[in-house]
Amino acid sequence: MSTREKSPPPGASAAPVRADKVLQYTRLAVICLTQFVDIASLGMATIALPTIKEELGFDEGSLQWVLTAYSLTYGGLLMVGGRLGDIFGQELMLKISMFAFNVFTLICALVPNKIGFLVARALQGLAAAFTIPSAQAMTKHLFPDPDEHALALAWWGATGAVGFVVGPIIGGLFTSLVSWRWIFWFPLIVEGLLNILALFLFRKQSPGSAGSLSLIEILERVDPIGTALSIPGLILLIYSLTTGNIVGWSNGGVIGTLVVAVLLLVAFVFVEAKIARYPFVPKHLWKATDLPSACALAAITYAVWQGANYFLALQLQDLGFTALETSIHFIPLGVTAFLTNMILPRFMSPKGPRIVLLMSWLFAIAGVTLFTFVHSTDDYWRLCFPGMILYIIGLASGYYVSLVKVVISASAEDQGSVAGVFNMALNVGGAVLGVAVLTVISNSVADQHGGTLLVEARLRGYQAAYYGAVTWAALGTLVSLYSVITHYKRDRKDSGSATSTRSSIDEEEKGSMSLGKSNGMSEHEEDGDSSGNKI
Secondary structure, eight states: OOOOOOOOOTTTTHHHHHHHHHHHHHHHHHHHHHHHHHHHHHHHHHHTHHHHHHHHTOOHHHHTHHHHHHHHHHHHHHHHHHHHHHHHOHHHHHHHHHHHHHHHHHHHHHOOSHHHHHHHHHHHHHHHHHHHHHHHHHHHHHOOSHHHHHHHHHHHHHHHHHHHHHHHHHHHHHHHHTOTTHHHHHHHHHHHHHHHHHHHHOOSOOOOSGGGSOHHHHHHHTOHHHHHHHHHHHHHHHHHHHHHHHHOTTOHHHHHHHHHHHHHHHHHHHIIIIIOSSOSSOHHHHHHSSHHHHHHHHHHHHHHHHHHHHHHHHHHHHTTOOHHHHHHTTHHHHHHHHHHHHHHHHHOOTTHHHHHHHHHHHHHHHHHHHHTTOOSTTHIIIIIHHHHHHHHHHHHHHHHHHHHHHHHTSOGGGHHHHHHHHHHHHHHIIIIIIIIHHHHHHHHHHHHTTOTTSHHHHHHHHHHHHHHHHHHHHHHHHHHHHHHHHHHHHHHHHHHHHHHHHHHHHHHHHHHHHHHHHTTOOHHHHHHHHHHHHO
C-alpha cells in the first residue's frame, strides 16, 4: 500500500529563507552603521573646535590636536587592527573594539581638561582603527555570493561617504543648539545600541587562527618587526605633515620628524618584502592580484576627495557662509555619493569596472576644475553645486571599483589584513597627499599674494590647491589606464592559454579514437565498452 506524501504548503520553505535574509541584512546594517559612526566622529569635532577651545583652554597651536589625535592613531593602527581580526576572528575583534570605542567616547564626553581629552581622543581613534577592518572583512563572510557581496560593498561604501559628509552637519547642529559635548554623547548612544545588537547578532565566530596557535606563533603572526616600524612611521609621517603646515617647514623638529618617518617606512617596506615570515599582506597578493593598483587608486581617491572638501569648506566660509551653512551646502555630496554607490553595482557589466575606472577620473577632473571659478556665494548653484555632483560621482565610482578589486584579491582568511592595508591607504592618501600636500601649495601661493591673513590671497591659494587636486586626479587616470591595459593583456594571455589547452585536448581525443579504430574497434563497440565502464 503506497501512501502519498503531503507536499508542504506554498511558502512554507520560503519563510525560513526570508528570515535568514532579514537577519543577514540586519547584520550588514550594524556593520555599516558602525563605520558611519566612526567616520562621522572625526568630522563632528571640526565645527565644534572654537567652542572646545574656549571651554577646555586650548590655544591656537594645540587646537589642531583635537582632530590630529584621532587621525594619528586611526591611520597608524589600521593594518594592525586588520591582522588581529584575521588571527582572533573578525566578530570577536569587532565587538571588543566597539566596546572600547564607546568607553573612550564616554571619557571624551565627560573629561574636564584638555590633556585627558586628547588622550581619550587618541584612544578613540585606536578603537576605530580596530573596528573598521574587521567590519569590512565581515562583509565577505556574511555574503559569500559574489553578486550579493557586491551589493553589500555598495552599502558599505555609501554609509562611509555619508558619514564623512554628515559628520560636520551633526556636529554643527549639536554645538549650536545643545552643547559640544553632544558630539560625543550622540555617537556613544548610537554605537552603544549597535554594540548590544552585535552581541546577539554575531554569536558565531569567524574562523580565526588563534585557536590552533601557541602564544609565540600568535606574536609571530602579528608581525612584531613590521608593527614596530609601521606604527611610529605612519604616526610621525602624519604628525610632521600636519604640524609643518602650522609651524612652518623650516622648523627643525618638523624636518627631523619627517626624516625619521620616511626612514621607518622604508625599513618597513624592506622588512615586509624580504624578512617578515608573516607580512601584513601575503607576498603573493602583491604580485598576482590587483591589490597594488587598488591601494594606489584608493590613496589618490581620498587625496582628491578630502583635499577638495577641505578647501571648498574654507572657501565657502571666506566667501560669507557660516560654518553650519557650509556644512548644509555639502549635503548634495553625501546624497550623490550614496546614490552612486547604490546604483553602480546594479548596472555594471562584466567589463564595466574598466570603463567606470577611466570615466570616474574624468568626472572628478571636470568637477574640481569648476571649483576654481567660484568667486562668490552666488556661484554656489551655478558652479559649485554641479562641480560637487560631477566630482563625487567620479570619486565614489572609483572608490567602489577599487574596493571591489581589493576584496576579490584575497581569500576569506586574509580579508582583515587586506582591509587594514586598503583603509590605511585611504587615510594616508587623504591626510598626507590631500590635506597636507595641498595645504603647502595653498599657503605658498597665498604668501606670494600678501599672506594668509588676506582673504583675496587665501582664495588664490585655494585655487592653486584645486589645481593640485586636479593633478592628483590626472595621476589617478594614468594608474587606471595602466590597470586596464594590464588586465587586457592578462585576459588575452589567459584566453590564448585556454585555446591552446582546448586544442591539445581535442588532438588527444582524435588520436585516441584513431587508435581504437586501428585495433578493430568500431564506434558502436567503443560506445558499448564505454557504457559498460560507466555501469
